[in-house]
Amino acid sequence: ETIHKTAEMFGAAHRWGPKPEDTGVTRLALSDFDKGVKEWFIKEVKSLGCTVKIDEVGNIFATYPGKNNSAPATGIGSHLDTQPTGGRYDGIFGVLSGLQVLRTLKQNNYVPNYPITLVDWCNEEGARFPMSIMASSVWAGINTKEEVYALKDVFDDKTTVLDELKRIGFQGPEHCSHDSNPLKCHFEMHIEQGPVLENTNKKIGVLIGAQAYRWLYVTMKGMAQHTGSTPMEYRRDALFATSKVMVGINSIARKYGGVASVGKMSETPNVVNVIPGTVKFVIDIRNHTDEGLEKMYKEIMQLIENSVKNEEGNGISVEATVENPFPIPATYFNKDLISIIESSADDIVGPQYVHKMMSGAGHDSCATNTVIPTAMIFVPSKDGVSHNPREYTSPEELEAGFQVLLETVLRYDQV
Amino acid sequence: ETIHKTAEMFGAAHRWGPKPEDTGVTRLALSDFDKGVKEWFIKEVKSLGCTVKIDEVGNIFATYPGKNNSAPATGIGSHLDTQPTGGRYDGIFGVLSGLQVLRTLKQNNYVPNYPITLVDWCNEEGARFPMSIMASSVWAGINTKEEVYALKDVFDDKTTVLDELKRIGFQGPEHCSHDSNPLKCHFEMHIEQGPVLENTNKKIGVLIGAQAYRWLYVTMKGMAQHTGSTPMEYRRDALFATSKVMVGINSIARKYGGVASVGKMSETPNVVNVIPGTVKFVIDIRNHTDEGLEKMYKEIMQLIENSVKNEEGNGISVEATVENPFPIPATYFNKDLISIIESSADDIVGPQYVHKMMSGAGHDSCATNTVIPTAMIFVPSKDGVSHNPREYTSPEELEAGFQVLLETVLRYDQV
Ligand SMILES: NC(=O)NCCC(=O)O
Numbered sequence: 001e002t003i004h005k006t007a008e009m010f011g012a013a014h015r016w017g018p019k020p021e022d023t024g025v026t027r028l029a030l031s032d033f034d035k036g037v038k039e040w041f042i043k044e045v046k047s048l049g050c051t052v053k054i055d056e057v058g059n060i061f062a063t064y065p066g067k068n069n070s071a072p073a074t075g076i077g078s079h080l081d082t083q084p085t086g087g088r089y090d091g092i093f094g095v096l097s098g099l100q101v102l103r104t105l106k107q108n109n110y111v112p113n114y115p116i117t118l119v120d121w122c123n124e125e126g127a128r129f130p131m132s133i134m135a136s137s138v139w140a141g142i143n144t145k146e147e148v149y150a151l152k153d154v155f156d157d158k159t160t161v162l163d164e165l166k167r168i169g170f171q172g173p174e175h176c177s178h179d180s181n182p183l184k185c186h187f188e189m190h191i192e193q194g195p196v197l198e199n200t201n202k203k204i205g206v207l208i209g210a211q212a213y214r215w216l217y218v219t220m221k222g223m224a225q226h227t228g229s230t231p232m233e234y235r236r237d238a239l240f241a242t243s244k245v246m247v248g249i250n251s252i253a254r255k256y257g258g259v260a261s262v263g264k265m266s267e268t269p270n271v272v273n274v275i276p277g278t279v280k281f282v283i284d285i286r287n288h289t290d291e292g293l294e295k296m297y298k299e300i301m302q303l304i305e306n307s308v309k310n311e312e313g314n315g316i317s318v319e320a321t322v323e324n325p326f327p328i329p330a331t332y333f334n335k336d337l338i339s340i341i342e343s344s345a346d347d348i349v350g351p352q353y354v355h356k357m358m359s360g361a362g363h364d365s366c367a368t369n370t371v372i373p374t375a376m377i378f379v380p381s382k383d384g385v386s387h388n389p390r391e392y393t394s395p396e397e398l399e400a401g402f403q404v405l406l407e408t409v410l411r412y413d414q415v
Numbered sequence: 416e417t418i419h420k421t422a423e424m425f426g427a428a429h430r431w432g433p434k435p436e437d438t439g440v441t442r443l444a445l446s447d448f449d450k451g452v453k454e455w456f457i458k459e460v461k462s463l464g465c466t467v468k469i470d471e472v473g474n475i476f477a478t479y480p481g482k483n484n485s486a487p488a489t490g491i492g493s494h495l496d497t498q499p500t501g502g503r504y505d506g507i508f509g510v511l512s513g514l515q516v517l518r519t520l521k522q523n524n525y526v527p528n529y530p531i532t533l534v535d536w537c538n539e540e541g542a543r544f545p546m547s548i549m550a551s552s553v554w555a556g557i558n559t560k561e562e563v564y565a566l567k568d569v570f571d572d573k574t575t576v577l578d579e580l581k582r583i584g585f586q587g588p589e590h591c592s593h594d595s596n597p598l599k600c601h602f603e604m605h606i607e608q609g610p611v612l613e614n615t616n617k618k619i620g621v622l623i624g625a626q627a628y629r630w631l632y633v634t635m636k637g638m639a640q641h642t643g644s645t646p647m648e649y650r651r652d653a654l655f656a657t658s659k660v661m662v663g664i665n666s667i668a669r670k671y672g673g674v675a676s677v678g679k680m681s682e683t684p685n686v687v688n689v690i691p692g693t694v695k696f697v698i699d700i701r702n703h704t705d706e707g708l709e710k711m712y713k714e715i716m717q718l719i720e721n722s723v724k725n726e727e728g729n730g731i732s733v734e735a736t737v738e739n740p741f742p743i744p745a746t747y748f749n750k751d752l753i754s755i756i757e758s759s760a761d762d763i764v765g766p767q768y769v770h771k772m773m774s775g776a777g778h779d780s781c782a783t784n785t786v787i788p789t790a791m792i793f794v795p796s797k798d799g800v801s802h803n804p805r806e807y808t809s810p811e812e813l814e815a816g817f818q819v820l821l822e823t824v825l826r827y828d829q830v
């Protein structure tokens with residue numbers, strides 16, 4: 001109910017079916033809808049008796065008191081921002097299932113041994129401001145706040161993270177750091193965003209880690225010329241060179257058991273009878289291991305070098321530059337936390353419905369895992385669809401995930 | 416001087432060097448700058464004693480009187496609109512060298528036997544409204560005025576040709592037809608827009624015809640999904656399918672001695688970590704013969720069919736639709752007019768500097784040639800560059816072209 005209520009209030013978009021909830025959500029990081037959901041979230045957790053801290057990079061920490069409030073809290077977290085054509089569950093279910101845990105404690109007047117902190121991490125998607133897992137990475141000390149303040153909106157190439165934090169009033173007073181604002185551990189619930197749980201008929205994924213990934217920002221500079229009067233051997237076609245790269249990365253990904261694709265690109269001048277002079281595009285490459293990713297990276301760099309050569313075999317036809325900021329290494333979660341999740345899941349849905357797996361996507365937990373014990377829980381995604389308005393997980397599947405999260409948090413609190 | 420004066424007044428843009436004239440021109444068809452240059456043109460020809468007709472599709476006919484004013488006029492024409500990142504010469508030199516012919520007659524008090532009509536054809540480029548050679552094609556009866564009125568601005572997908580003709584006041588009273596508003600013949604001067612004249616050290620190109628071409632509008636529909644969590648074998652990547660097509664057309668063009676490229680494309684949702692669900696792009700294919708173009712077309716349709724298959728070899732991963740409106744057949748100009756141009760050019764620059772050739776680009780002359788005797792003259796383009804702000808032809812080369820045009824028109828008027 002809370003998932004659908006907040007979707008409707010803050011960014012419901014891209015209707016794909018007749019029922020009220022048959023839409024996706026467009027709630028870009030630091031937009032007005034993101035401001036709205038953040039304010040709603042704060043009101044909601046305060047009504048449960050939580051204290052709230054907002055840090056200087058827009059993260060919100062809501063702490064439910066326990067018996068020993070001087071000890072660092074058990075953390076639960078995920079994100080409330082979405083893709084431009086996002087769904088209702090990605091990130092959102094993580095924060096709202098955490099909220100449901102707090103509501104359940106409150107309803108049952110249950111006081112945990114230690115405080116529990118629910119976190120809404122700011123800009124996990126990286127769709128508007130081009131760094132995924134942004135504010136949790138600052139908290140973990142992986143990137144600096146100066147680096148993220150300067151990131152520019154990819155849609156207008158102008159507005160910065162700092163501009164928007166100030167505008168929506170979410171540049172908080174708390175220092176963004178795991179040192180000064182610590183958590184004892186981090187649990188994250190998420191939709192799988194892939195087809196594995198559904199295809200193997202599982203209800204709960206227990207995550208052992210997450211893929212390494214990199215975003216390679218490539219610029220190809222050729223020469224804008226007439227498509228009709230420029231013979232093939234005189235062309236310096238930036239889009240033709242780009243096409244060869246986009247075809248080649250597919251087989252490189254398959255060769256190393258990883259994934260690779262181009263999601264974002266732009267051409268200049270982008271006119272039917274002009275050979276593209278400049279093409280910019282971003283290659284997203286991922287692999288289960290850092291070594292596998294490094295091999296893919298090296299082969300792709302070689303592929304780019306070959307693709308800019310002219311077809312006549314006597315030189316370069318296009319100039320390529322490649323930038324590779326903020327690589328995310330492979331993540332391996334904490335073994336103790338994994339076994340608490342696994343035993344909770346076994347007890348709640350039965351071991352035959354529990355699957356141990358790696359995450360294909362990056363998550364805030366990849367950042368927290370570098371500084372504190374971290375682990376994650378997955379629920380199935382219908383048809384493996386995500387980053388799409390048709391994202392769907394059934395109420396029963398969401399319920400099972402919530403039960404596992406609640407049980408996990410209570411067991412952790414005990415030990 | 417007139418070339419640079421009008422460039423500065425109507426759309427100078429994209430500076431590439433320090434001199435005042437080191438810019439291109441952005442004067443999209445039916446924009447405010449196009450309105451401005453049209454109004455300037457009318458004032459200019461009226462000052463030479465021309466009568467002016469504006470037709471219902473925005474063509475302007477300026478008629479300089481001769482001795483027999485009831486006979487149809489000798490035509491000279493080209494276009495004053497440009498590419499979004501266009502140069503100072505493409506089309507513009509054709510109209511302004513025609514203007515210089517009329518000025519020369521006037522200055523010398525020379526009265527030709529027959530009237531001479533200088534035409535500014537509306538929307539030759541097809542860059543804003545996606546039909547090249549637009550209004551000359553209506554005049555020639557190839558397309559209807561209703562078809563062109565309905566064309567939409569590719570940049571906003573909303574504003575029509577009719578909207579803009581009305582807005583800038585250039586939907587004239589004259590019926591757009593070679594029947595009711597005839598010309599006896601059509602001469603067109605143009606920059607080559609390719610490297611052939613420069614590389615063979617020639618000053619004048621005498622055109623025997625122009626390539627056939629088609630613009631294939633392709634839509635690829637796959638599925639927007641997460642780049643990280645969607646295994647390669649589950650993807651329906653519209654951009655990957657597109658890349659295979661963009662690579663393949665290059666070798667098909669070379670195989671048949673034609674040209675092929677993609678200049679315009681768009682991806683949805685165009686986000687770094689989302690596999691593109693939909694890609695739209697336009698393939699521009701050209702060949703010296705209709706048969707050659709048909710072979711390229713058939714092979715490209717087969718290529719598209721193969722490119723949408725999945726890599727697993729068990730089905731289609733992406734749906735493709737292809738539209739192919741307004742194909743332009745190969746053009747072969749009038750032999751009598753060609754020999755008048757050739758003998759004029761031989762006498763003025765010397766036969767060793769004259770080259771007979773096909774045009775790589777389409778021109779308004781391709782439309783007029785279907786209903787009246789037509790021929791064309793080319794001057795060199797530095798480095799073969801066109802559809803680019805750096806388009807350049809030296810004053811001496813322009814002067815030689817003008818001399819040949821003047822001589823040609825006077826000799827035609829005699830016979
Ligand atoms: N879970 C998720 O969609 N994260 C965004 C970062 C990524 O592309 O993996």
Ligand SMILES: NC(=O)NCCC(=O)O
Nearest residue numbers: 228273539540547776777
């Ligand atoms: N000459 C010229 O650039 N014409 C535009 C139509 C084409 O693309 O050939």
